Amino acid sequence: MTSAPVTTALSEQSDSLMEGSAAPGFKLLSGTANAGLAQEISRHLAIDLCKVTLSRFADGEIFVRIDENIRGQDVFIVQSTNPPAENVMELLLLIDAARRASAARITCVMPYYGYSRQDRKDQPRVAIAAKLLANMIETAGADRVLGIDFHQHQLQGFFDVPVDHLYAAPVFVNHYRKKNLKDPVVVAPDAGAAKMARGFSRRLNGSLAIIDKRRPAANVAEVVNVVGDVKGRDCLLVDDMIDTAGTLSEAARALKRLGAERVFACATHALLSGPASQRLTDSPIEEVTVTDSIQVRPERRFEKLAVLSVGELLAKAIRFTHSEQSVSSLFD
Known part of the structure; x- marks a missing residue:
């Protein structure tokens, strides 16, 4: 066997404790x-x-x-x-x-x-x-x-x-309630995210919109239509993961073309593969919020990114x- 173990400080004592302590066993x-x-x-x-x-x-x-x-x-x-x-x-x-x-x-x-x-x-x-x-x-x-x-x-x-x-919705909802969104619209970037978006819109007292998109190839998304009224309103795009960010960046541009005031985006899992960070940086999204369910490496972080903990x-x-x-x- 080679070298010292690549353990990652798996036994360090925490300094801030939650009320109560774990039971024996x-x-x-x-x-x-x-x-x-x-x-x-x-x-x-x-x-x-x-x-x-x-x-x-x-x-x-x-x-x-x-x-x-x-x-x-x-x-x-x-x-x-x-x-x-x-x-x-x-x-x-x-x-x-x-x-x-x-x-x-x-x-x-x-x-x-x-x-x-x-x-x-x-x-x-x-x-x-x-x-x-x-x-x-x-x-x-x-x-x-x-x-x-x-x-x-x-x-x-x-x-x-x-x-x-x-x-992760409660973590995101707490974050966006502090943003004082203007007449918020929660936008599902595809039909598969509609149920998640509906839950967010209910908790944020907003309305719902859905992006009609198609995939001509893997990791390639094209926005065909936006179902819902977004003009003059703050939009929140929600999804379960961000991979190459093609869907989110194109959806944000479509919302801006239709007159959206501000565009935010959130997703639980930040894969951020390939050109994702650059695409999101270049997009009209004001802030991209993710959780730490996946460790976001330093080279994949960018100025608009906010990471919330699900710990x-x-x-x-x-x-x-x-x-x-x-x-x-x-x-x-």
Whole structure:
């Protein structure tokens, strides 16, 4: 085995604590996909992250060891499955290690469900990657899954273990209520985001508009029409993820052409692939708000970007799950 472990300060004590403390029998582990979010969750839970060794062999193989006794414990493993694929492998190895260490229950806390867009066979001879990933997580030994804003709600049905599906909407709504939006219109960038946009418009006392778009090729979007009145009003584009930002940037331009006053955009998962940062910088969007479900690397940040934390939301959900309380009560 080579070099020192590439652990990401997985055992540092938090300095600001949420009221109350975790009950005995509760362990929080983290992979390296988003160590910052894991630290934020541990801070709100007022517990240390469990000590874990994550290192590489000379050929790049991942080595995982849990450095504390977790026998009979309720274990929560925080790891998003965004690229690179090593994040998926880390998650599976952490689950397997916890199961072989005789954890009483293992909950996979997956803020971002990678491969979720590959959820159906829409072409001949393609894989359904979202279902495959669900199978692997279950086979590794997860007893429960906790996630935020899946690409499609029906992905919960890919698992045969309980799934708690959280929404980042309360985090965004609190942010935009402080903006004092003028006669707000919440805009769905496509028909698939209409349900999410409807929920935002209800909470913000706004109206709803929908972008009619088409995709001539993968990651290429063309706005055909805007259904709804946006003239002279502040518009908020909402979606579950931003990948190359082609959809959002084109939608923002279409709204401006139709006389929108100001345009804002928010999305839970900030993939920000390829030209995304530059496209959003060049777009008429005043502010792009995302969460830290995926770690936003420094080179992908830009002036208009605001990152909100879902650490407190996940911490509450973990605490409720551990104490067998209703997670849905978080959204009442």
